[in-house]
Amino acid sequence: MSGADGSGGRLCFHCGQPVPAGERLSLRIGNAARDMCCVGCQSVAQLIVDSGCEDFYLRRSAPSARVDPEQLLPPELALADLPAGADGEGDDAAQELVLSVDGLRCSACVWLIEKYLARQRGVRMAELNVANGRLHIRRDPALCSTSSILRGLRGLGYTAYPFDPLRQGEQARRASRRLFRQLFIAGLSMMQVMMYAVPVYMSPDGIEPDMMALMRWASLFLTLPAVCYSALPFFSGAWAGLRARAPGMDLPVAIGIGAAFIASAVATWRGEGEIWFDSVSMFIFLLLASRYLEAAARRKSAAALERMQQAFPAAALLLRDYPQGRETTLVAAAALQSGDVILARPGDTIAADARLIEGGAELDLSLLSGESRAQQFQAGQEAPGGAVNLSQPVLLRVERATRESTLAALTRLAEQAGAGKPALAQWADIVASRFVVALLALAAATFLAWHFIDPAQAWPTAIAVLVVSCPCALSLATPSALAAATDRLLREGTLVVRGNVLETLRRADTIVFDKTGTLTQGRPRLAALHLAAGGEAQSLAIAAAMERGSLHPLARSLVEEAARRGIAPAEAEQVESFTAAGMQCRIGGRLHRIGSQAFVAGLAGGRLPPALDARATAGAGSVYLGNEEGWLARFDLADALRPDAVATVAAFRALGLRTVLLSGDQADVCAEVARATGIAEVAAGCSPQRKLDYVRDLQRQGAVVAIVGDGINDAAMLRAGDVSFAMGRGAALAQVSADAVVMGDRLSSVADCARMAARAMRVVRQNLGWAAAYNFLAIPAAAFGWLNPWMSAVGMSLSSLLVVGNALRLSRAEPAAALPERVANGVPVLAGEA
Amino acid sequence: MEALYLLIPMSTVLVFLAIWVFFRASDSGQFDDLEGPALRILHDDDGVVAVAPDDTVLR
Numbered sequence: 001m002s003g004a005d006g007s008g009g010r011l012c013f014h015c016g017q018p019v020p021a022g023e024r025l026s027l028r029i030g031n032a033a034r035d036m037c038c039v040g041c042q043s044v045a046q047l048i049v050d051s052g053c054e055d056f057y058l059r060r061s062a063p064s065a066r067v068d069p070e071q072l073l074p075p076e077l078a079l080a081d082l083p084a085g086a087d088g089e090g091d092d093a094a095q096e097l098v099l100s101v102d103g104l105r106c107s108a109c110v111w112l113i114e115k116y117l118a119r120q121r122g123v124r125m126a127e128l129n130v131a132n133g134r135l136h137i138r139r140d141p142a143l144c145s146t147s148s149i150l151r152g153l154r155g156l157g158y159t160a161y162p163f164d165p166l167r168q169g170e171q172a173r174r175a176s177r178r179l180f181r182q183l184f185i186a187g188l189s190m191m192q193v194m195m196y197a198v199p200v201y202m203s204p205d206g207i208e209p210d211m212m213a214l215m216r217w218a219s220l221f222l223t224l225p226a227v228c229y230s231a232l233p234f235f236s237g238a239w240a241g242l243r244a245r246a247p248g249m250d251l252p253v254a255i256g257i258g259a260a261f262i263a264s265a266v267a268t269w270r271g272e273g274e275i276w277f278d279s280v281s282m283f284i285f286l287l288l289a290s291r292y293l294e295a296a297a298r299r300k301s302a303a304a305l306e307r308m309q310q311a312f313p314a315a316a317l318l319l320r321d322y323p324q325g326r327e328t329t330l331v332a333a334a335a336l337q338s339g340d341v342i343l344a345r346p347g348d349t350i351a352a353d354a355r356l357i358e359g360g361a362e363l364d365l366s367l368l369s370g371e372s373r374a375q376q377f378q379a380g381q382e383a384p385g386g387a388v389n390l391s392q393p394v395l396l397r398v399e400r401a402t403r404e405s406t407l408a409a410l411t412r413l414a415e416q417a418g419a420g421k422p423a424l425a426q427w428a429d430i431v432a433s434r435f436v437v438a439l440l441a442l443a444a445a446t447f448l449a450w451h452f453i454d455p456a457q458a459w460p461t462a463i464a465v466l467v468v469s470c471p472c473a474l475s476l477a478t479p480s481a482l483a484a485a486t487d488r489l490l491r492e493g494t495l496v497v498r499g500n501v502l503e504t505l506r507r508a509d510t511i512v513f514d515k516t517g518t519l520t521q522g523r524p525r526l527a528a529l530h531l532a533a534g535g536e537a538q539s540l541a542i543a544a545a546m547e548r549g550s551l552h553p554l555a556r557s558l559v560e561e562a563a564r565r566g567i568a569p570a571e572a573e574q575v576e577s578f579t580a581a582g583m584q585c586r587i588g589g590r591l592h593r594i595g596s597q598a599f600v601a602g603l604a605g606g607r608l609p610p611a612l613d614a615r616a617t618a619g620a621g622s623v624y625l626g627n628e629e630g631w632l633a634r635f636d637l638a639d640a641l642r643p644d645a646v647a648t649v650a651a652f653r654a655l656g657l658r659t660v661l662l663s664g665d666q667a668d669v670c671a672e673v674a675r676a677t678g679i680a681e682v683a684a685g686c687s688p689q690r691k692l693d694y695v696r697d698l699q700r701q702g703a704v705v706a707i708v709g710d711g712i713n714d715a716a717m718l719r720a721g722d723v724s725f726a727m728g729r730g731a732a733l734a735q736v737s738a739d740a741v742v743m744g745d746r747l748s749s750v751a752d753c754a755r756m757a758a759r760a761m762r763v764v765r766q767n768l769g770w771a772a773a774y775n776f777l778a779i780p781a782a783a784f785g786w787l788n789p790w791m792s793a794v795g796m797s798l799s800s801l802l803v804v805g806n807a808l809r810l811s812r813a814e815p816a817a818a819l820p821e822r823v824a825n826g827v828p829v830l831a832g833e834a
Numbered sequence: 835m836e837a838l839y840l841l842i843p844m845s846t847v848l849v850f851l852a853i854w855v856f857f858r859a860s861d862s863g864q865f866d867d868l869e870g871p872a873l874r875i876l877h878d879d880d881g882v883v884a885v886a887p888d889d890t891v892l893r
Contacts, residue, residue, distance in 0.1 A: 110873050128870065181860055185853060192849050196842075211838065218846050225853060 012037035014045045014157075016063025024566040029057060039563050044157040048112070051119070056112045064109075064157055097137040097146060099160045101128065101153065109158070116156060120144055135160065176295060182230040183292050186285040189226035190278075193219050197278035197793075209271075216268045219277040226281045227261050230288060252436045256466040257283060263463050274460050279467050279793040286800045290476045293483045316351035317343040319395070340398040344389040352385040354396035361394040362552065363387040374553060374621075386712055390552050392577065439466070439779075446783045457785055464782040468792035476800055477767035480807035485760035488811045494725075494749045495741040503764075504723040504739075505757040507704050511652050512695060512721070514709035515663035515673055517730055518747065519645045522710070524553055524637040526561045527620050532609040532631040537567050539633040543625055545569035546583045546594045554621055554637050555583075582623075592627045600624040604631045639669075641676055644748040649677040651751035658703070662691050664713055692716040708750055710734055725750050756810075763810055767803045774799045 010019040013027070013034035025036040027045050036042040044064070048056050101113065110128050113135065117126035122143025127136045137149065153160040196215040200207060207215070234257060237250030260276040260283075267273035317328040322341040336342065336352050344350050350363070362374045365387050374390055377383055382399060447462040486496045496502070513519050529536055544562035547555035548569060562569060575585040582595015584603075593603045601608070604626030612624070612634040620638035624631070649659055660681040663670045670684035683694060695717045698705050707714075707721035710730025715737040718724040726738035728745055735741045742749045778795055781787055787795075859865070 110870065114874075177860065177865075180865060181857070184856060184860075188849060188852060188856075192845070195845075211835070214839065214842055218842050221846050222849055225850075 010035045012041055012063075013057070014041040014064050020564055022565055029054060041157075044155065047155050051116060053112055053115060059111060060109070095138055095141070097139060097149070099135040099137065099150070099153075101135050101158050101160045112156060113153065113158065116152065117149070120149070120152065123149075179233075179288070179292055179295060182233070183285070183288045186226045186230035186281065186288050189222055189230070190281040190285040192222045193277050193281045196222075213268075213271055216275055216277075219275065220265060220268050223261065223264075223277045223281050226284045227257065231257050231284050233291070234284075234287070252439055252466070253283070253287060255440070260463055260467050263459055274463075276463065276467055276793070279796060282793065282797050283467075286797070286804075287476065290480045290483070290804065293480065293487075296483075296487075317345070317348075319343060322395070336398050336401060338398055338400055342396055342398060343393055344396060345393050346389060346391065348389050350383055350385055350387050350389060350396065352401065353382060353399045354385070355382045355399055356380065357395040357397055359392070359394055361389055362391040364390050364553065442779065442783070449783075450785070461783060461785045464785075464787050464792055465779055468778045468782045468787060468795055476803045476807075477771055478764050480804050481760050481763045481767060481810060484807045484810040485756055485763075489740075489753060489756055492749065492752060493743045493746065494753050495743060496753075497738070497740060501723055501739045501753070502757040502760045504704065505706055505754055506761045508657060508706040508723060508754075510658040510660060510698055510703040511706045511708070512660045512662055512698075512717070513649070513679065514711065514714045515661060515665055515670055516639060517710040518708050518714075518727055519649075519661070519673055519677060520639040520641055522639065522729070524557045524621060525640040526557065526635060527638040527640070528636040530612050530614060530634040530636070532611045532633060534632055537565070539625060539635075540565065540567050541570045542587055542592060542632070543594055543623075543635065545572040545587060546575065546585050546592065548572075550577065550583065554623055557637055558623065558635060587627075590627045590629070592625070592632075594623060594625045597622070597624050600626040600631070603628060641673065642747050644746060646677050648747045648751045649679055651748075652754065653678065655754060657706075660694075660698075662686050662694055662717070664688075664691075664711075688713045688716050692720055695720050707738075708747070709738075725753070760810055763806055767806055770802060770806075771799065 011017065012019055013029065014036060017037055019025075019035050019037045023035075023037060025039070025042050026033045027036055027042055027049070028034070029045065029049060034045075036045065041064075048054065113128055114126050117123050117135075117137065122140040123137060124140070125136070125138040128134075139149075150160050196219045200212070200215065206212075231254075234250050234254045238254035241251050257280055260280050263273075264275040264277050264280070267275050316331055316336055318331045318336070319326060319328055319341045321327070328343050341357065342351065342354065344361075356377055356379045358379060360376060360378045361383070363377055363383055364374050365384070383396065443462045443465045446465050447458050450458040450461050482502060485502055489496055516522050529539065531539065540558070540562045543558045544567065547558050550556070559569075570587050572585045572587050575583060577583050578595070578599065581599035582593060584591065584593045586592070591603065593600045597608070609631050612631055620636040623635045623637065625633045625635070653659060658681070659679045660683070661670060661674050661677075661679045662683050663673075664686055665684060667682075667684040670682050673679075674682045683690075686694065691714065695705055695707065699720075699722070705721045705723075707718055707724040708727070709715075709718050709724070710727035712731045712733045714726075715731070715733045718726060718734055718737040723740075724738040725740050725742055726734040727747075728735075728741055728743040740753065774795075778787070778792075782792060
C-alpha cells in the first residue's frame, strides 16, 4: 500500500510526475543527468535524444504523457498491417495514411512528430492537425509499413491508431463547420449594423431624413444575412418545439428576432417608426456564440473519447482446417460460428465463449467479473468471451456465436439498464416553456392595452417587450456555464460526455465505487517478501531474470518491482516455461525454479521452511522461489490501492455522501480495501445483475447515486446510475455506458469534478437569478413605453455579457479553498413569476 | 456629406464581398485547424534531411 509519494520532491524530467522513492533511473539530456520515473519514460527520452530531437525538451510547454513500459509494444499493432484490400484499402489508400494520435500536449509534440516522421525512409509528407489529432502521411508502402510508423509513434510516447474515415461522423464535422460560418456571418453583420446605429444614437439633434433613410436601408441589407442564414438554427428549433407541443427557449428567441426584424423592415419601408436592426443582429451573434462554445467543448470531449476507444476491430485468428492444418486467418469476431476453432495468443482477448481444446491457460477475468486474481482453466473448460489470455497460445472451440456470448449478454444488460434512467435535465425546459408562454401573453396584453390607449404606440411597445425581455440572458445562463465548466474539466482530464453530469453530481447523496481497477490499480504489486535464504535484492534479481519473458501479471509486477528498486536482473540461461506452474532456468550454474508451491517443491525438496509458511494478506497471490539446494523466498503480490483512493473517498465523505463499495471480488479482499479507504458499506462477490439491483434499490429509497467503475461488469450499473464515471484505462463498454470518463487514470479527478459541479451550479443560479431580476424590472418598463430602442439594445447586450462573463469565471483555475458546503436544494427556482 | 451617399452603399457591397470571400475560404478548409499553423511557425527548421534507413525505432 503506497501512500503519498516519498519522492523527496524529485520529478521525472519527461512526464513531470513524482519519482518513486528509491528510483535511481536517470539520463543525460543536454549536459546534465535528469531523473526519470520509470523505464518507459527513460526509453522514450533516450529515443528522442538519439534521433537528434533533444530540442524537444526546450520547446515543450507541458510535461509529456507518462509511458507505461508495457505499452511500448502492444501486440495488436501487427493487426494494422493487414494485406492491402483486406480492409477496403485501394492503391491510393496505401499511399495515403490517416492516423489518430493521442497524447498531444503542446506545440513541441507537433514539431517532434512531424520532424521524426519526415526523417523516416519512405515518408514523403507528414502533417499533423492539432484540432482533431489527425495525422496525414503520404508514404511509399514498400519502404515504410503502417505498423513501423505506429511503433515509432508509440516509441515517442504517443498512442496512434489507424483512423477509419467511416467511423468518423462526417455529419458532425459538417454541422460544426456550418455553425462556425453562421457565427462568423452574424458577427460581421452585427459590427456593420452597429456602425450605422451608433451615429443615430449619438447625434443630439437628429440626422437629416434622406441620410437617415439611407442608413436604415443599409442596416436592413446588412441584417439580412444574419436573419436569413445565421438565425436558421433558432427558427428550425422553434418550429420543432411547436410541432412537438413543447416550446423551448428557441421560440421566444425566434419570435423576438422575427417580430423585431419585420417591424423594423416595415418602419424602413414607410420611413417612420423605430428600427431594431442592431438588437436583432446582436441577439443572433451572442446566442450563436454561446452555442458554438458549448458545442466546441462537447465536441472536444467526444473526440477525445473516440480517440481513446479507437481500439482495433475485434478480431480472432481462425483455424479453418483444424486439425489437419494450423494456418490461421484473421476474421472479424462477429463472423465466428459455433464450432469454429480459434487461436488466442498471449495477451489476446478471447473473442467469444469458447472451450479450451489443448492445454490449460491462465485467464484474466478482471474486467468481466472484478476478480483480481488470474484464473486457471484446464482443457475442456469453457472460457467466457472477453477474458484475456495470460499464458502461452491456446486453441479454443467456439461454443456460441459472438452475439450470444457472455460479453454480449452483459452489453444487453447495460442497454436495458439505460432505459430506466430518470430524465433529469427537464426542469430547465419546463421553466423555459412556462416563461415563453407568460412572455407571449404579456406582449399580447401590452399590445392590446396600448391599442386602446394610443394605437400608434402598440407595435413598438410590444416589440420592445419582446426584445428587452432578454430571452438572451435566460437562454445563455445555463449553456454558457456548462460549456465553461466542461472545457475546464476536459483540460484537467475528465471527459464530460452527457450534459447532465454537473447538475446531477451536485445533487448526488450516495457514491458507489467498484474495487478492482477503480479504487485499486488493477495490477498486482509486491506486498510482502519472505526470505528463507539470501537477501531481498538477490531474490528480486533472480526473479526478474526468470520472469522477464513472461506475460503473467504476477511475473510482470516482479520485474517492475526489481526495476523500481534499481536492481539489475541476474544472468539467466536455458529459460523454460511450464504451463500453469512457473519458470525454470540456470543462474550461476544452479538450476532455479519460480512459480507455484508444488512446482518449486519438485526442485527444492519437500518441506516448506517456517519463514515461508506465514499467512498471506487477503487477496494476495504467492510466488515461490527455490533452487537445487532449497527454498529461497516467497513473494506476496496483491492489487494495491491507488495512491489517491483514500483522499478521494475522504473528499466525498466530507461532502456528506454515503459511500458504498460494490465488487465482484472476494469478501476478505473487499473488506480490507473498505477498511483502508474508510468506506462504510461493502457488498462483495456481486454479479453484474446484483450490482444493478443494488443501485436500483438505492434509487428506490430515493437516493441520487453517483457511480465510479471501470469494468465490463460495471457497465450495467454505470448506465443505471444517476451520474457515472468510467476510468480511462478500463473497458470500452464501461466508458460507453458512463456519463463521464476520467482520462489520465487519476481517481481524484472525480472529486475535482464534484467541486467543479458545485461551482458550476452556483454560477448557473447566479445567472438565472440575474436574468429573472432583470426581466422583472425591464419588462414592465418596456410595457409602459419608457424604453426606446437603444436603451433596450444596451440593456439586453449588457445583461448577456454579464451572464457570459460570469460563466467564464469557471474556466479559470479554482482558488485554493476548502470544499464548499453543500446547499440543500440543487434546483434553482426562478424568482418572480415572470 | 454628399460623399456618404456613395460610401454607405459601397460599404454595404464590401460586406457582401467579405461574406463571399469568407465562404470561399471556409470551403477550402481554411478554418478546420485553428491551432496547428500558429504552433508550426515557431519551429524554424524546415530543412528535412533524408537520413539513412531507420526502420526499427526500438531496438
